[in-house]
Amino acid sequence: MFPWKGNPIDAGKMGALHTLDYVVLLTYVVILVVVCVRVSRRSPDSEDLFLAGRSLGAGMVGLSLFASNISSTTLIGLPGAAWSSGIAVANYEWMAALVLLFAARFVVPVLLGNRLVTVPELLEKRFDARMRKYLSAVTVFLAIVLDTAGSLYAGAVVLQVFFPQLPLAPTIAGIALFAGIYTAAGGLRAVVYTDALQSVVLLAGSALLAGMVFSEFDFSWQAMVAAVPADHLSLIRPLDDPDLPWLGTLIGLPILGFYYWTMNQYVSQRLLGARSIDAAAGGSLLAAALKLLPLFLMVLPGAMAVALLPDLQRGDEVFAQLVSRYAPAGVAGLILAGLLAAIMSSVDSALNSASTLIAIDFVQPRRPHMDTRALARLGRMLTLGLMALAALWAPQIDRFPGLFAYLQQTFAYVTPPLVAVFAMAMWNRRIGARAALYGTVSGHVLSLLWFVGSQLGWLTLHFTIVAGVLFALSCLAMAAWQIRFGGAPEPDRLAAVRQEASWRIAVPLRVGMAVCALLTAALVLSFW
Template identity: 50%
Template sequence: MEGALSWIDLAVILIYFVFVLSVGWAVSRSISTGDDLFLAGRSLGVAAVGFSLFASNISSTTLIGLTGQAYSTGLSVANYELMAGFLLVAMAFSTIPVFLRLKMTTVPEYFERRFGGGLRKYVSVLTIFLTVFVDMAASVYAGVVVLRTFLPAIPFFPLSVGLAVIAGIYTAAGGLRAVVYTDIAQAIILLLGATVLTFILFGEFDYQWSNVIQSLPSGHLSLVRPLDDPALPWLGLVIGVPVLGWFYWSMNQYVIQRVLAARNIETAQRAAIFAGLLKLAPLFIMALPGAMALSLLPGLENSDQVFSALVAEFLPVGLAGLVIAGLIAAIMSTVDSTLNAATTLVLHDFLEVDRRSWSSERILAVGRWTTGGLMVIATLWPLVIREFPGVFSYIQQVFSYAVPPVVAVSLLGLFWRRARGRAMLATLIMGHAIGAGVFIYRASYAAMEIPDGLPHFTIVAGIATAVWMAVGLVLSEVMPTQAGESLEGVVRRTDLTVTARLWFADVRILGAVVAILTLLVIVVFR
């Protein structure tokens, strides 16, 4: 499915590159402090935070992985996106008020405030690993896979270097403000490009939904699948996907960093709910095209190539450039977000710049050099990821074994006052040791193409979270309190008071609307 881009398509892509680099240069002129670099001066509004939450999440791995997985296994993969609607609403009334009242800079800082210093570095190391080796590197890999379809003469590695370097330049220069401003444009380009592709593909079925249904296997367009479904069984949807989503939206630094940059709590809450509304779109403009592609382009061997095949086969000159620009936007959005987040974690959780008497110039210099170092990893690790069968599967499976202990500890810390630091640290260590063993066990059996006898990884994630919450509860009763633990301001309060004067601006009503719309979509496509 290789196809050369026209000069018009290449011009559209070039204009995009010039735009993002210009934004980075322009914003860098206003960066004077570490707070500007890491949190945009804590001054962002609803649209900026909401669009940035959406764009940083809808990365190239989502655009390519979601489309490819829908081609292979059906529409149920869109549940990962739809579940975000519920979770972003929950986040608006749980973690956002706590985190913003504490005026934190990093998520691991919460664990230090709640349980003492030991958990901060543990969670920070884990978050940096997942951010750099899963989110960031997988986004670069997914982007290179598609771009090589249209630029086959350029080898894998040089493309990987180019994508990482461009994102690294404007991230290091402009910090989070540059990341967020480019995210707004990237989200719009991505939504426009994917919508155009969906509309054209739907035209292949004469714009008749009944024709789409008849052309695909039974159940391919169903979101709720049987218990033995290999892609996403209904039990995994109920108990596992929320676990992965809770970590991603409430405990993931590169997501929360945007929330922490909001000007106040209510702004952050509205932005999260707005992002939850936007998360309805991927079902229709990313997963659905992948599902329809099974009828339009049968027999594709590599599911990660589905998106590029659709672009090459169905989009005319000019529009292909727009959609590829949308893909590049998605790549940049995640790479810049993860670079900035990982840099923030290194400087605040390990170098502890907020506790040193460093000048603003030194903090900015160290931050930019750190971004450069992480950028090198982003260029190299995709060489490893390409050996894994399916980028979306790579991401979800790594997360499903890494995050359950963190989710268990975070929920206990937020909602149970008797949770104790030593007990939580022991829970994390045991949880990750056993999780790593299970992952290795499953990977070895998968390599031999032998059934491993374990449930779907989403079911395992749900069960593991429940188990580690129980372990944390028991250990908290038998292990003593350690120095540094606190309850002041770090346990979730039940206050839902808002200051909105108009009913339609009330975050409680807005949240309920998004939750109901998400539920209706699931019911319609059940």
Template identity: 45%
Template sequence: MSEPPHYELATIDLVLIGVYFLVVLGIGIRLAGKNHSAEDYFLAGRGMIWPLIGVSLFASNISSTTLIGLAGDAYDKGISVFNYEWMASVVLVIFAFFILPFILRSQVFTLPEFLEKRFDGRLRLYFSGLTLFLNIIVDTAGSLFAGALLMKLVFPELDIAVTIAVLAVVAGLYTIAGGLAAVIYTDALQTILLLIGAVVISVTAFQEVGGWSGMTEGIDSAQLSLIRPLGDPGVPWLGLLTGVPLLGFYFWCTNQFMAQRVLSAKNVNHGRWGVIFAAFLKLPVLFLMVLPGTMAIHLFPGLPDPNLVYPTLMFELLPAGLLGLVMAGFVAALMSQIDSTLNAASTLVTMDFVRRWKPDLDGATLMKVGRWVTGGFMVLAALWAPMIENFASLFQYLQMVLSYTVPPIVAAYVAGAFWKGANARGAWMGVLWGTGAGLVLFLFVGVTGWIDLHFLYVGPILFVISMAVLVIVSRSGPPPTEEKQALVWTKEFYRAESRELAEMPWWQSYRLWSVLLLISTGALVWVFA
């Protein structure tokens, strides 16, 4: 196996990257003085409009881990990895229709807090603790590791742990200072840089490989197909129908670091428009971030690690100056997910634990606590990130961890959103049984390998176990109170909403844009099926 390549940055590249760091730090410092309460710091005063929400959702999702993971998986297994991206459109439409309005109208700070309103405090504490674990071990650590991979190509003599520590400090500083507002405004800048970089790399690689015919020449047609057979190691079709939607539902509908942007919306309409806008932005990802991995099969065969595909495309194809701009975009993507997860983790600890134990603390004190917590989690993520080097694929690491941990919570959210009979004891027992089953499966599948089971099948199995226990226990106990049942979607709610939409201009209807989104998604999947 060959050694990873080594590259050098020109002076102009280093200057552009340095300017970017100064700009985002300046934004954080400038916004720090505008935070006067916990609502200002954690939810940007609940005044965000839909373009910023949509762009921020996209930027935090298409992070450096996704850039590296999508291109690497396309290089190694084929474009079926894009199934995670287009499925987001379906999931976000479901979120906008059935769940988002109840979350926003409940005026919660966190998604675990919403679970308490629907069920009880046990689920809130459990889910908050689980989300904290996933935010640090999966999301923040994964982004730090992805950034360190890129930096190691430029500075191979640097220890990966030291590189991760430096990246963590930079991202943590402006997040600590500016809170969610700093995260969202820097995300807007980061998205522009990210898309410029992705477009330039995609177009350049397409030209270098000789166009569409050059890209497909000698490539197994299976690598250019989204719908794969049951035995496919990447995304088998049954896993696409069952496992991918579960992971998508967790990520977009219940994950605090994504949903926090929606919680900052000035009203329900802006929240809905924002998530639909983010879903539209996901569709070009196939051409900008997945297919370049396929092109790299021709351009750079035999890379020792799939995680090196996207960084290699950057350094090999881009000239000085432009490379610095694209590097800034890549670092922007890195910072976007790190700042998001750090802010979300800080919100969870402060609002779900500290405020619960110290309800008399005022907003300014809670904001100070949140800043200290952000710094602490920044350190923890930096310590764990080097461990990810032991996994074969960064994207595989991210999806595997989620498959074993999140299905019980997804079951609780789904039952709570659509079934009035789901009660607190049923939801709690469903989570306990599902979590226990997840530990058993992880032992037999993930650790010992005694059972050969694709991770996309693990999630549905745990979901069914959790849901079955939830239904059985709920039916054997008293129904929830009317206050809790009011958080369940009903036909009456739909009719009332239809009357409200009838009074709005047609182009403001989220339902219309949802239909157009689903049609666009279906057409794209059909072409590459």
């Protein structure tokens, strides 16, 4: 998700890397390659390629969920947005924690209880095959055009900051080739194990940089508060705030977060690969706890930079300048390794999920007798093919100034009807298949009309508020179509989303979720 405005940073002046930085960076790359080789040693069948043999524990699930979400644009964008407009950008992070807890408690048991390979399968069980293909097609499009291509482009531009001599297109191709090969070779198991390594590197590098920035204030909270404008240290902003109004936080962010963390195969594939419902729920709990850290590790350092770097031209330069001025030899290499980790974890996740959706939701229904090895070969070819498509498109992003400012808005217009149909599938027993399909299409027609109106200046609501309104209108459209068509869903359709007693998660995990929710509430109240 890209909750900030502006393009990735330009290739500007960065402090020269020291020999120790190169040693740290090379060490990280070698460790990553060794992990990939060990995990990918055997040729996986389709169950291994797409779901890691349903063998993932809570730790691997949680670390991979966190790493797949933290992209190179996150490391650049969060401190940049905090420098420009304050810490309200962290609302995307703590809201993700609440969404993960909700999903773990009420959605994960249904997903794993049905032994799904893809999330769209649930819509086929509840409605019909048309809804499955509709959700799958939209998800593949977003994964390739936005997630993969955007991460490749942002990652290449970030690398150009450290190595200005790198050309854009070949750098994108190199990143795509490396991520595509190990994803195709090892499937989800390789993705998850490398993500676990990358999440540790990300957290370590971010924590070190945050500590160095805070040390400029002698580790005094009072000194920092006195130096930073008061409006930069508030999470909840006025209704007319141009960056993130409180109403958008209330009604829009939960919709965007629910799609991203629950419906998006790019992320939810880790949950589907868990060895049990408790492992998936535990992984969601771990990821939710980790999502409380970016406020302290990435956002607050950006706000502190208002006092430290007052003469910058734009927020996108903040991260690079902080590394250049405050990271000593060795630490800069670790931070660069964190950037590489963020790039790889985003790209490998999107490639693996898109190939899974195409193979399972489009090819397998037409060829039901295809054996698991043949399906795995198809998945590997799809991964490499999708990698090539994303790598070809990514350099074109350079032709669209400000595209990254519209990425989050694209999610805001595209995903609310999808969240609406998923909510109806899970918690409305009256909506049938025709009403679900017609209502979703109606929601996307409304989204398109609203988007055109906003571009023409006729509609000026903040896109997070628009997301909440479009969700409500899509639900109403489905209800209206149901009245028009009549009839009730078949009992076996409703059985797909019924919570069985055997699907309940363990009591200690429920307690942990309650504690995490209280910690989230305390964080929000502390920075209100």
